[in-house]
Ligand SMILES: Cc1ncc(C[n+]2csc(CCOP(=O)(O)OP(=O)(O)O)c2C)c(N)n1
């Protein structure tokens with residue numbers, strides 16, 4: 001990490017100019033995964049090894065014989081991202097002990113996977129990595145479905161969202177179950193650092209990447225990632241929708257740093273969830289009553305978070 005990253009990112013002028021993700025990748029127009037990964041690599045810098053599960057980011061950046069990665073990169077199977085990252089971390093530790101690698105050399109090992117690769121198929125390897133305590137930062141970019149294979153539901157798909165495997169019709173009104181609380185499942189492993197982040201609050205997100213790379217032991221950053229294709233919105237709107245996720249408290253930006261819990265983006269005046277939902281085609285089928293059901297779920301979650309913080313860090317709905 002550069003010296004500016006050590007102090008944290010306060011303004012856009014602190015963001016490193018160097019690019020470690022080359023332009024020309026094949027992500028869809030307006031895909032916010034590109035923004036997340038680009039900023040992630042700016043924080044991590046050149047001494048980085050990325051271990052990437054199959055998913056949109058992988059298929060769009062590694063089309064043979066090209067690559068968008070200017071850092072070391074390994075594509076791994078869906079279910080073993082965290083296992084491979086663990087192995088790399090252990091190997092580097094030994095090579096440092098043996099003097100093959102300079103023991104003072106700072107190297108970042110980043111595991112990168114989507115919600116399907118993390119919350120569903122990769123969760124076992126992730127849990128093992130966390131429990132063993134490897135110094136790896138795991139970044140889950142959460143587009144809330146299996147996007148690269150054509151929009152199938154994942155454990156992280158929100159309740160009532162349309163996907164191809166939760167089709168809307170006479171029988172179903174989208175996904176029946178609630179979104180799996182991945183960051184909290186990870187937090188239950190008592191690792192040094194867990195955070196949720198949002199590319200619309202990019203300095204907050206970058207500071208979380210910075211902190212995740214800095215702590216001793218595993219860290220996990222869960223990033224919401226609006227998907228133009230699967231969420232069905234105009235490619236211009238990705239960051240606006242991401243911001244609305246936080247403004248409506250559908251997505252709360254928090255961190256748990258060595259047992260200290262903080263909401264990093266307070267929302268004193270909350271927007272109604274309809275502002276977030278009505279912009280997305282995956283929720284087109286919802287009636288006003290359905291949206292009120294989602295609003296109630298969010299209100300309950302806000303109450304829980306405010307209780308944890310001990311004050312009204314997220315305020316009432318005002319518009
Ligand atoms: C064990 C296994 N099952 C299924 C697949 C097929 N597959 C490849 S990518 C993918 C979905 C990935 O979804 P996610 O991790 O959410 O990433 P996204 O495509 O949304 O970026 C699936 C099901 C696979 N590669 N391996």
Ligand code: SF4
Pocket residue numbers: 026027028030031032033056060143147148226227228229230
């Ligand atoms: S399907 Fe969604 S997540 Fe995948 S590249 Fe396209 S916009 Fe990005």
